[in-house]
Amino acid sequence: MKRILVTGALGQIGSELILKLRNIYGAHNVIATDIRQNDSEAAQSGPFEVLDVTDFKQMMKIATKYQVDTIVHLAAILSASAEAMPVFAWNLNMGGLLNALETARELKLQFFTPSSIGAFGPSTPKDNTPQDTIMRPTTMYGVNKVAGELLADYYFYKYGVDTRGLRFPGLISHVTEPGGGTTDYAVDIYYKAVQEKKYTSYIAKGTFMDMMYMPDALNAIIDLMEADSSRLVHRNSFNVTAMSFDPEGIAASIRMQIPDFKLDYDVDPCRQQIAESWPNSLDASAAMQEWGFHYEFDLDKMTEDMISKLRQKLNLEIPKP
Numbered sequence: 001m002k003r004i005l006v007t008g009a010l011g012q013i014g015s016e017l018i019l020k021l022r023n024i025y026g027a028h029n030v031i032a033t034d035i036r037q038n039d040s041e042a043a044q045s046g047p048f049e050v051l052d053v054t055d056f057k058q059m060m061k062i063a064t065k066y067q068v069d070t071i072v073h074l075a076a077i078l079s080a081s082a083e084a085m086p087v088f089a090w091n092l093n094m095g096g097l098l099n100a101l102e103t104a105r106e107l108k109l110q111f112f113t114p115s116s117i118g119a120f121g122p123s124t125p126k127d128n129t130p131q132d133t134i135m136r137p138t139t140m141y142g143v144n145k146v147a148g149e150l151l152a153d154y155y156f157y158k159y160g161v162d163t164r165g166l167r168f169p170g171l172i173s174h175v176t177e178p179g180g181g182t183t184d185y186a187v188d189i190y191y192k193a194v195q196e197k198k199y200t201s202y203i204a205k206g207t208f209m210d211m212m213y214m215p216d217a218l219n220a221i222i223d224l225m226e227a228d229s230s231r232l233v234h235r236n237s238f239n240v241t242a243m244s245f246d247p248e249g250i251a252a253s254i255r256m257q258i259p260d261f262k263l264d265y266d267v268d269p270c271r272q273q274i275a276e277s278w279p280n281s282l283d284a285s286a287a288m289q290e291w292g293f294h295y296e297f298d299l300d301k302m303t304e305d306m307i308s309k310l311r312q313k314l315n316l317e318i319p320k321p
């Protein structure tokens with residue numbers, strides 16, 4: 001990667017990935033694009049273009065203008081929103097992906113896009129879910145992700161496009177709030193913990209899902225993209241994870257910092273059903289073997305960092321011991 005175009009760059013992942021990429025590869029070598037513009041650091045700290053990923057001509061025009069060698073395709077609609085708007089989700093998630101792959105093929109670019117734990121379904125083995133296993137998702141988002149993984153493989157086999165991808169678990173971060181996902185509760189809970197010392201979870205007790213802290217997710221993208229191509233057996237996409245917990249587990253971790261934190265439940269049937277169709281925990285050994293995947297943050301280390309960063313961000317007083 002030398003000159004990188006990022007789509008959906010103002011979202012939860014992009015807003016932090018842009019800054020990290022600019023730090024490593026140089027600000028002018030990272031072109032942030034999104035369907036909207038704002039005054040965030042990601043939009044202001046280097047080249048930015050408005051780009052709707054369903055507009056192939058505009059994508060080609062911007063990629064050509066900046067002579068990029070890599071496309072990181074992030075623009076998509078997440079699981080809960082996709083379930084509410086399935087046709088819109090199909091058109092954006094598949095149409096945008098096809099345009100990004102076609103741009104990569106025509107301009108001979110390296111290509112990255114994230115898949116998700118949402119690519120798995122109820123018939124997938126739930127614990128220590130293997131890299132290669134049954135994938136029959138029951139959500140529109142999951143159907144998009146499985147089809148996307150296969151399409152990216154197809155572009156590699158058919159056209160030699162250097163496609164790579166990760167099956168991300170729920171990502172937890174303190175910079176940009178997530179939107180429209182099933183795992184969003186694991187971010188919301190920290191905001192409410194520092195502000196109100198209580199949280200009402202829409203995910204039920206005993207529902208385990210994989211999660212990862214954003215700094216580890218960003219490192220994983222860069223490590224995979226910089227990995228020696230000849231070592232990659234699974235290109236699209238690698239299981240990656242750093243932790244697995246249910247609402248009680250994250251609450252217990254928060255209580256180590258905020259002892260009087262309270263958790264109760266008001267379960268949302270739609271997001272609960274999605275969560276129950278996903279694995280409890282992933283096996284990330286293929287990623288470890290093929291390109292050295294590793295992570296730094298386990299649940300308690302992440303909790304400590306999230307709480308401290310959110311208190312700073314929200315100008316909250318740090319309680320005296």
Ligand code: NAD
Nearest residue numbers: 008010011012013035052053074075076114116168170171
């Ligand atoms: P996000 O919803 O936070 O951001 C998506 C961005 O895409 C937004 O800034 C939005 O404005 C933009 N966008 C929407 N429609 C667009 C269009 N037509 N053209 C251009 N931009 C458009 O999403 P995210 O959490 O940053 O996720 C990025 C990718 O990572 C997605 O493919 C998602 O499925 C995947 N992923 C995310 C997570 C997670 O927990 N965040 C986990 C697994 C996989």
Ligand code: SER
Nearest residue numbers: 078079116181182183
């Ligand atoms: N965090 C994402 C979601 O819940 C997982 O892909 O949709």
